[in-house]
Amino acid sequence: MTDSEPAADRLRSIPSVDAVLRDARVGALAAESSLPAVTRLVRDVLETTRQAVRDGEAAPDAGEVALRVVGRARESWNNWPRRVINATGVVLHTNLGRSPLSAAAIAAAAHAAGGYSDLEFDLEPGKRGSRNAHISRLVADVTGAEAAMAVNNNASAVLLTLSAVACGREVIVSRGESVEIGGGFRVPDVMRQSGAKLVEVGTTNRTYADDYTAAVTDQTAAILKVHPSNFSIQGFTHTPELAELVAVGRKHNVPVLNDLGSGTLLDTRQFGMEREPTVQDSITDGASLTMFSGDKLLGGPQAGIICGNRELVERVAKHPLARAVRIDKMTLAALSATLLAYLREDAESEIPIWRMISATPDALEKRARHWREAAGEGEVKPGRSTVGGGSLPGETLATYVLAIGGKRDPNALAAALRRQVPPVIARIHEDELLLDPRTVLPEEDAAVLAALAGALETSN
Numbered sequence: 001m002t003d004s005e006p007a008a009d010r011l012r013s014i015p016s017v018d019a020v021l022r023d024a025r026v027g028a029l030a031a032e033s034s035l036p037a038v039t040r041l042v043r044d045v046l047e048t049t050r051q052a053v054r055d056g057e058a059a060p061d062a063g064e065v066a067l068r069v070v071g072r073a074r075e076s077w078n079n080w081p082r083r084v085i086n087a088t089g090v091v092l093h094t095n096l097g098r099s100p101l102s103a104a105a106i107a108a109a110a111h112a113a114g115g116y117s118d119l120e121f122d123l124e125p126g127k128r129g130s131r132n133a134h135i136s137r138l139v140a141d142v143t144g145a146e147a148a149m150a151v152n153n154n155a156s157a158v159l160l161t162l163s164a165v166a167c168g169r170e171v172i173v174s175r176g177e178s179v180e181i182g183g184g185f186r187v188p189d190v191m192r193q194s195g196a197k198l199v200e201v202g203t204t205n206r207t208y209a210d211d212y213t214a215a216v217t218d219q220t221a222a223i224l225k226v227h228p229s230n231f232s233i234q235g236f237t238h239t240p241e242l243a244e245l246v247a248v249g250r251k252h253n254v255p256v257l258n259d260l261g262s263g264t265l266l267d268t269r270q271f272g273m274e275r276e277p278t279v280q281d282s283i284t285d286g287a288s289l290t291m292f293s294g295d296k297l298l299g300g301p302q303a304g305i306i307c308g309n310r311e312l313v314e315r316v317a318k319h320p321l322a323r324a325v326r327i328d329k330m331t332l333a334a335l336s337a338t339l340l341a342y343l344r345e346d347a348e349s350e351i352p353i354w355r356m357i358s359a360t361p362d363a364l365e366k367r368a369r370h371w372r373e374a375a376g377e378g379e380v381k382p383g384r385s386t387v388g389g390g391s392l393p394g395e396t397l398a399t400y401v402l403a404i405g406g407k408r409d410p411n412a413l414a415a416a417l418r419r420q421v422p423p424v425i426a427r428i429h430e431d432e433l434l435l436d437p438r439t440v441l442p443e444e445d446a447a448v449l450a451a452l453a454g455a456l457e458t459s460n
């Protein structure tokens with residue numbers, strides 16, 4: 001601190017914009033990017049510096065300001081989001097971008113991005129076409145629905161559907177399903193936004209089909225079922241089957257809307273997990289509209305899919321909000337390619353999240369042992385991976401992890417791993433750092449080992 005020196009004197013010793021621009025490192029930055037952009041950044045950093053000096057800090061010299069300028073540029077003048085390696089064992093890690101795409105989906109998105117396409121153009125008559133026609137047929141062929149449309153994400157799928165089907169009228173929801181899905185998606189709030197009136201029935205733990213019947217009035221627009229994606233209630237519970245709700249709906253001529261959340265197309269029991277309701281079952285059981293995410297257990301890009309009754313899908317597609325939540329062409333291309341893998345019944349071998357979920361403990365142990373050998377440190381132990389991303393709450397998969405503990409500070413090692421290029425994200429459990437091979441793509445193994453070597457060297 002330079003309290004003895006008056007603030008005015010300290011402010012005068014702050015370097016000028018030109019002095020900072022003369023620094024060789026700032027000059028190199030300007031050559032890489034542009035002089036006007038760097039000049040603006042220098043002014044910005046100097047303004048922040050002036051404020052700090054007014055608050056009592058000592059004035060930095062030109063070299064110090066230059067370092068701050070280069071640091072700021074390095075943080076934000078990069079392609080973003082940065083690629084990281086997910087060694088947490090959480091397959092659908094929302095903070096890490098949920099599902100990685102299949103090679104076919106990546107290629108399709110790049111292809112759509114690099115040129116013009118028949119996105120809304122019907123080639124045969126040479127006229128304007130619909131962005132939804134193709135995806136509607138494809139979803140129909142894969143799920144058995146009559147028709148479908150895709151929007152920005154499942155939250156917008158639910159909001160749009162409720163707005164189009166139930167604005168100004170009542171929607172019946174079980175108290176046990178009037179929940180928060182996470183990240184600000186709360187059923188009562190979405191309902192309010194859509195203009196629909198929420199009618200809660202039953203209790204938190206038990207709701208029966210009769211509760212829905214008793215709540216039907218001439219104002220009822222729909223029955224909404226919400227899949228409890230990120231929690232489970234155990235013990236004295238009851239929830240009616242979808243088919244029972246459909247029976248209530250048919251009797252009173254009320255559509256049943258089913259928010260599946262994850263919406264898997266594959267039966268999760270084949271991988272030793274609980275059964276997550278499938279989209280196909282929702283259609284077969286008679287839901288009027290089924291809504292699900294593109295980047296949860298579908299393993300595709302962020303998207304929301306609305307499928308089911310043709311007239312209702314058309315009504316939803318015509319609602320003004322549909323334009324506000326419409327899906328982009330790169331996403332549509334990736335979504336189509338992802339759905340094609342299901343059509344070919346190749347999802348398990350082509351779609352990264354299914355390759356991860358279906359990886360056997362034996363194969364994972366082999367990779368963990370290979371990591372242990374290369375790292376020269378740690379211990380291979382049995383562990384548990386999770387699906388995450390609001391799918392299969394409480395469900396875990398048997399895995400093998402490389403655990404590094406002992407004299408090492410696991411937090412320091414985790415931080416050192418995050419500073420590698422590419423950064424590796426690990427998990428800490430009981431004072432050990434765990435690296436789970438399940439969520440590391442096989443082609444990333446070499447990068448994990450290089451990062452681990454670098455982090456082990458610097459964190460001690």
Ligand SMILES: *Cc1c(COP(=O)(O)O)cnc(C)c1O
Nearest residue numbers: 153154155229260261262293390
């Ligand atoms: C995840 C989820 C949503 C939100 O889906 P996004 O694709 O993340 O917008 C809505 N409802 C349920 C039941 C969910 O699990």
